[in-house]
Amino acid sequence: MRITFSLLFLATATLARANETSLPLIDTTSGLIRGHSAPNRTCVAEFLGIKYAAAPIGELRFAPPNRFTAPSGAFYEASKWNLADTDWFPNFTEPSGLRVWKNFAAQNNNPSSEDCLALNIWTKGPGISAKKPVLVYFHGGRFTIPGPHSPFFSGQYLADTENVVVITVNTSYRLGIFGFSGAPGATQNVALLDQRSAVEWVRDNIEGFGGDPSRITIFGQSAGGSSVDYWSFAWRGGPHRRRTDPSVRDLPQLPPEHKRVFREPLVQRLAGRRLRGAESEASSVLACVRAADVVTILAAAAKVPALPTLALPQATFHPTIDNATVFADYEARAAAGRFARVPMLAGNNDFEAGWYKLSAWAARTNLTEAQWDLYDERAFTCPSSYTTKYRVQHGVPTWRYRYFGDWDNLRLYNGTAGLGPRGSGAYHGSELEMVFGTAQGVSGVKNSPTEDAMSKYMMGAWVAFARDPQRGLLADYAWPRYDPAGELMVFFIPHRSVYLDASHNKTLI
Incomplete structure (x- = not known):
């Protein structure tokens, strides 16, 4: 079924405080849904674990998602997270480094189940007539690590601060062998079809939650960023796209x-x-x-051996080339403009490898600082450069950024002689707490005023793009479009955000 997206700006109404007694029942294809007040933003209604597809078990295991349709009159109290498809590193900072790592790597002992195809929604004042931008997030984790219950992705702060509808698909697509089986006679890459099915559910039901089905933005980090780029080639009429991380770091498997x-x-x-x-x-x-x-x-x-690479082993079960959802010739397709011609905001962090050093330590892999810099370049900076370059060549409004945040409460570890002098730096995924406003909840340590200011700025910028992907960043934040010739892009640096003009002069925003 085709999803049609267009640009439309509507004024939003003044919203009343949401609570359990005033929240309306939302009529959806998954039944009558009632949420509850979000724990830390009580003016936001939180809807957890809404099923969009039937449990992929029995004959549906390894099969494309089967749309869930509730029986007539069915009621669901959306108050519980859905289940997920599911030698210490030295020198973790105290008290937050180990806690941040556990939350991000899903090392939090959450139960798992194949019945995982559900999503979560945060919105202020559901049922109102005003239609707000909708942001749908795909989590990362190399297509193998679950993201349930994670404080990284709680949408309550972004929904409250910017008055948008935030949706996470962080418990609701199949992982590992269940999403990328390679089973003979079965459809491949069904996890990517799960994501498509989730967005179709959003399109059909989001008006009841105050969302505008004509303004859906999908965004993701790590494997979620790859998912967004895969989408742009597989479904060329897709929604406005944003990635917080470049795609195709782990090359798709050959059949x-x-x-x-x-x-x-x-x-x-x-x-x-x-x-x-x-x-x-x-x-x-x-x-x-x-x-x-x-x-x-x-x-x-x-027990299946991991796939070897020069740096870190790849996940065994991940996207494979099927020439329907994942292709073998992305550079040729990009050069020819065979992708969804919708605006893009893409970028990466200054030291993505700061996260991967944890995996390398566990695997007893020793790389030099120069090798880690090369890893960053080849796995993140170059893919981001290529994908944005081709968009610009085909006239697509495109923005690019680099994030430099290194905050005391989010730092994983300090630099030492054995682990390199830089510490964790602006590591892989560390911008997420800025975009979602979740740094304090993730770390358990209060933010600095500068950190709060950066988070507010980035939340506003992401939503400016979602409200008006063509002009929002330029009009509201004076962000220039990306220019590959002059490397014109935004740098998120603590205390200030700058962009480089064509002469490489830094200009304060």
């Missing part, structure tokens, strides 16, 4: 490799036999794995 990972190491363990690869076996193999219990599948998948 033979993807099938090999599934069939030989995994199915051999489940079925107790070596497969000969005959097409006639496809249906029996698929039936075998669909009949296995989830614990057995996860245990078998965990």
